[in-house]
Amino acid sequence: MSKHTYDMGLVGNCAYLALINKDTAVSWLCWPRFDSSFVFGPLLDTRKGGEFSIKPAEDADYRTRQYYLENTNVLCTEIENAEGRYRVTDFAPRFTQYDRNYKPLMFIRKLEPLAGVPRVKVVCNPVAEYGEQQLTRRRSSNHIAFLGMEEEMRLTTDIPLTYILDGEGFVLTETRYLVLTYGAPLEASLHSTAEEFLRKTVQYWRHWVKSTSISNFYQTQVIRSALALKLHQYEDTGAIIAATTTSLPEAPGSTRNWDYRFCWMRDTYYILTAFNNIGHFEEMEKYFHYIANISTKVRDKYQPLYSISGAAKLVEKELPLEGYLGNQPVRIGNDAYTHIQNDVYGQVLVALLPLYVDRRFVGAERADSERMMYEALRLIKETMDMPDAGLWEFRHIAQHHCYTFLFHWAGAHAARKVARYLGNRDIEDMAEQLAHTAAQKIEECYDAERGVYTNAIGSPHLDASGLQLILMGYLDPNSDRAKNHLRELEKELKTPEGLFYRYRHPDDFGTPETTFLICSFWYVEALACVGRLDDAAREFEKLLGYTNHLGLLSEDVDARTGSQWGNFPQAYSHVGMVNAAYRISKKLDRPNFL
Secondary structure: OOOOOOOEEEEEOOOOEEEEEOOOOEEEEEOOOOOOOEEEOOOOOOOOOOEEEEEEOOOOOOEEEEEEOOOOOOEEEEEEEOOEEEEEEEEOOOEEEOOEEEOOOEEEEEEEEEEEOOEEEEEEEOEEHHHOEEOEEEEOOOEEEEEOOOOOEEEEEOOOHHHHHHOOOEEOOOOEEEEEEEOOOOOOOHHHHHHHHHHHHHHHHHHHHHOOOOOOOOHHHHHHHHHHHHHOEEOOOOEEOOEOOEOOOOOOOOOOOOEOOOEEHHHHHHHHHHHHHOOOHHHHHHHHHHHHHHHOOOOOOOOOEEOOOOOOOOOOEEEOOOOEOOEOOEEEOOHHHHOOOOOHHHHHHHHHOHHHHOOOOOHHHHOOHHHHHHHHHHHHHHHOOOOEOOOOOOOOOOEOEHHHHHHHHHHHHHHHHHHHHHOOHHHHHHHHHHHHHHHHHHHOOEEOOOOEEOOEOOOOOOEHHHHHHHHOOOOOOOOHHHHHHHHHHHHHHEOOOOOEOOEOOOEOOEOOOOEEHHHHHHHHHHHHHOOOHHHHHHHHHHHHHHOOOOOOOOOEEOOOOOOEEOOOOEHHHHHHHHHHHHHHHHHOOOOOOO
């Protein structure tokens, strides 16, 4: 069985995301928001998905090379055949202007001849409504307008429009530019504007990287993960989505095809930890604002996930699309918003803690957090004995999950620290009692015979979320209990390749076929915590083999073939890499260990 990888690069500017194939075709681009319909989506349907490509004019054999400009999110794709060689530089403009981040819905492609006399053909055929609506084309003097969406899309270029409209190839003898816009068009010099935006965008990303705190431990790989993670923040609201795409299958034929273009509450803690670990405050601050905005809407419970605008209703629908490599269904929306997942209350409390312990935040930014804290504690108290779907979002299974109790415990501890800071004795006493109760519940998950905590009260099954008992400090990492617990999880869930299954028991869709990559990084962190540093470094290095050609990570990996599956790029896999590298580097006595 051959190895499957996603041969695509990611570009974006925190207003939109796009995936570019190694043949220059835009595989995925949603406008005007992360969760909008694609305007280019051949990733999910080659017939209805539209096309934006710059390929050799003849369908002859050609070689391709794709790479990022160092320490940027600017992507280069070089194509070479018998006629010559050319480069396409793709980027989404992002830079500081008038004390704000300039991040337009603008996709710029720079086309340069490098050798010989290459002949190329440009195709630009965007679509709307997930391929159900074809757009009307209108030719103007120096641009093609695409009409039919809420706002106009426009391709401004110095390539003869006739070649593009007629699908004709042409000889590339000089540098050309293509600027695709949604809404506000480009109404300035094409050449000088594109070059200025490229220079400023490169400068922005390199400055951003220089302002990170990243150790020497696999620094290049961690920088790429940090850059990818940054792109998944929708800056307008501060939300961070789980992945760029929807409906890429966890395994071929599994029907586990989900829309991940939403913001999961439970991942708040891990994301904030990652940005804190690399010393990036701005992203943390924006995410806090997003969480605080959602908290004002909460009445009876927190949902597991919300849209990037904070909208609660995320109705799941299936679309009449062929699916990635024929994998159906293609879904938009996510029914998990209706689930009972009670760990979210503790997650919110743990996320609030930096507002009080991190001195970069000032008093005004803590406004209303006392009310948020009380409400979250109240919800923990009310749901302590309630079974839930758990973090793996079982659709027809409800249990008393150990992971849920762990975050009841961690959230209550965080609330107690904040209450002491505020001098609020009522909240402190309430938090202390809840932490004690949650700890008792966690202990009910302990299997004394095997020396391991199971996934739920009364369940014999293990799952990778049990690693968090060590990472969150519930178990003393130096204790025999922690080390035995880790060994038992290894025996049941680890593959010889160093990957970690979420669990091995059947769920609503059968037995999982692929491993969930963030669990593998949790395992690396746990190894570092218990002092097995050589093991941690070795397993971390193995995981680097599961990136694509650009260092980007998927959601899942097939342990048998090393294939990438699931949505891509997966922000939380990159969160896992950043946090695992940080955990190892902090423990290593050799700061220059590589």
